[in-house]
Amino acid sequence: MAALHEPHIACHIEDLTVSYQERPVLWDIDLDIPPGVMAAIVGPNGAGKSTLIKAVLGLVRPVAGHVRLFGLPIAAARRRVGYVPQRQSVDWDFPATVLDVVLMGLYGQLGWLRRPGRTERARAMAALAQVGLEDYARRQISQLSGGQQQRTFIARALVQEADLYFLDEPMAGVDAVTEAAIVALLKAQRDAGKTVVVVHHDLQTVARYFDWLVMLNQRIIAQGPVSQVYTPENLRAAYGGQLALIGTLDAQADKAP
């Protein structure tokens, strides 16, 4: 067993660089997310937010740099990590029930040749209850609304009982009620000592939802507690001229705790 590297940090990234073909997408990322926070990754379109998560999870191969989760390389830390991809990344017409999809969250832990049994189904039902979908367990997934699909995906991650969750735009295209429910759910996870990392697109809600903030635009613009990072200077640095609403956001940022 190799020595742990930065084991007291939930997600430690050093010198990470990712490029598609010739074009660098992430450039020399140094990032530490402490355990027990609810962190948002924000940045303009094309900033590499999703790519950063995928690189951490080993879904895209970095050109340089390394990632450690609780001191371990991703291959050794998978059990402790849950991932909620973008809802649109799968075909919701696939022949499966909501319960089927949540059970898939346990396939990695089950290992080869073992099938989900009564214990696994009970755990999946508990996860569904957490997201308020226990009555939908037998529902065909193509009949779900966007918000229900999102909650199904979150249940699929929760069932793993991981210590560190990565969610890619979980609040995209869901209504206000669902968004509030998802935020409450994620805060409850954080309060239970888990670490939650969310790619977020709505600057208006960042200060209310999160306690840790990472601003990204191919490079790290700023990182740290929201109160220190959510400043007009940082927003301007991350979004530049793309932010037409910078005036109103300035006002908001001044009010932020």
Next chain:
Amino acid sequence: MSFEVSHTLMTVALAALLIGGLAGVLGSFLVLRGQSLLGDVISHAALPGVVAGFLMSGSRSFVAILLGALVAGALAGLSVQLLRRGAGLKSDAALGVVLSLFFAAGVVLYSVAQGRPGAAGLQVFLFGQAASVLRSDVVAMAVVAALVLGVIVALWKEFQLISFDPEGARAAGLPVERLETLLSVLVAVAIVLGLALAGVVLMVAMLIAPAVAARQWVNRLGPMVVLAAVFGAGSGMAGAVLSALGTGVATGPVMVLVASSVVAVSLVLAPGRGVLARLAMDRRARRSLHRRQVLEVMAGLSAEHANPAYRSEETMLDAYLGTPARPVLQRLEREGLIRQVPHGPEGRAHWELTDEGQAGDRA
């Protein structure tokens, strides 16, 4: 004589049942993964392998030909992956390039081989001829089919996950590329087994058609795969028997025609997803919308005239609805929500809300 016929028919029907069932199972995964055309590529690509196997073994040795087909099919599948990942080609372009390349090579080899003795037998592999299948072949087919099904059962949850969410599977630590390759190999094995029956040109239909039909009727992966196997086995057997009734009728096309009829029936009749069910759903939705519209218009007119039993003229309701209101009005009358009353000098049809209709049960 009649015993001989039924004996041959038994062999043929058994082989077609095995191949149809196996193809239905593997085809389900292809269809769900959006890779229907990969089956087409592998089966067309088997042709150069078939002819090469014949040329190298110097005879119509079943084993040599099938091995050749398997190698060529696997090479084709690999080339598609290489073109996509290595050369960055879009999936459909990669499939198109590989299919035509391998099939062209196959046709060239095929014409070269025509000079050799015994080459007439090669024609079987173009369109499939069930009578060419021997009893010993059926035993071999059954063994291989059982092995393939065994692998699918053992890796069921992994194949399910990489079909639904390959990226999620990778995040869960599954070796997704290797599982995808294995699935392609299993598909190639099923195709090669079916070549003598269905032929390289039409084998893809035996993979795709049963799966498409099965998806119409069920909503979970397990039932879908089982039903696809049943549809495939049934179509295969029926096709083999039907083609054996005529002399010299190629089996593959008849099997495909039967399977396609199953698809057609499923597309039209299946509850929920079928065309008829969708039409009925539209019709129900339109009816309930019209019903609500008429009630609301009549209630509105009543309110405007400060008369809860205001008599609305039918032609006016027609105008509001934009279509003759008569059928809607008659249904509402049967529900007891409105009643017809003659009114005005010409005695034209008028309608008023009943007490019940006024009570406002417009759900």
